[in-house]
Every structure is written in structure tokens, then in C-alpha cells.
Amino acid sequence: MRVSGASETGHETYFSHVKAGQSFGESAIVLNTPLLASLAALTTGVVGVISRARTRELFLDPSVADALLAILSAKLHRAVHGQSTLSPPGAYSRVYAVINAVLTENTDIAQALIELPNQTAIAIAANVSRETVSRAMKSLMQRGAVVKE
Incomplete structure (x- = not known):
């Protein structure tokens, strides 16, 4: 929620x-x-x-x-x-910080997959547009840092 x-x-x-x-x-x-x-x-x-x-x-x-x-x-x-x-000046940096915060909250090592909030929720948390989150996620996927199922 x-x-x-x-x-x-x-x-x-x-x-x-x-x-x-x-x-x-x-x-x-x-x-x-x-x-x-x-x-x-x-x-x-x-x-x-x-x-x-x-x-x-x-x-x-x-x-x-x-x-x-x-x-x-x-x-x-x-x-x-x-x-x-919200401190980092760049939009992508704020998106990455929100994602990192979610990863930090999920410290259970046995959990191989972590479900991230949806793009709208990340956008609100990072104070960016949903489209910016989409582009940042695409960049992370291209680098192999995030896998979409």
C-alpha cells in the first residue's frame, strides 16, 4: 500500500x-x-x-x-x-536512490527476487515523471542491473 x-x-x-x-x-x-x-x-x-x-x-x-x-x-x-x-540533483540519481532504498529494506539474503514498487510509485518517491522512471529502468536493464519478469 x-x-x-x-x-x-x-x-x-x-x-x-x-x-x-x-x-x-x-x-x-x-x-x-x-x-x-x-x-x-x-x-x-x-x-x-x-x-x-x-x-x-x-x-x-x-x-x-x-x-x-x-x-x-x-x-x-x-x-x-x-x-x-531526494537530495541528488539528477532525476536518474533520485530514481536509483529510491530503488536502492527498496533493496536496502529487503535484506533477506534468501530472497533472490525483490519486487520493486510500480513505476508511478517510484516516480512519486523520486519526484520525477513516470516516463523518467521508465527510461532509468530501461538503462538499468540494458546494463543487467535489473531483470524484468
């Missing part, structure tokens, strides 16, 4: 992806604020929803609080790293 929000100009701003087993919205519950982002399903899946009241009850359990701290710390780390993705 893609997590994004709208900028002041109305353009979609990519924040991250939520994968199977991950959570979304816990910081809004902790801070007692509205969600500042929305989720969009990129594939078919099952989503669980827990009410704010029930979630607050769960947060009182020390083991849940420890897990929450770990989740929020990891999200902060990814957010800081994500900002550095």
Missing part, C-alpha cells in the same frame, strides 16, 4: 509503502491528531483496522509500548533516509 498526502499545491506527495505485517497511523493515535496521509492499495490485500480507543488501551501494555517505540523509531529512521533520497 502506498502512503501519501497532498501538498499545498494539491500534488500527491509520496511518503512510503506499507508492506504485509506493517502498521500505519500509530503516530496520529499517540499524538491524538488526524491522519496526515492516506493509504492506496497497489495490489489486492487484506487490511485490519483497530479503533483509536482500543489501540490506546493496547499501548498501555509494556510489551506493546516497547514494540511501538521500535516501530516509530524505524519509521523515523526511514523518513530521514527518505529525505536523503
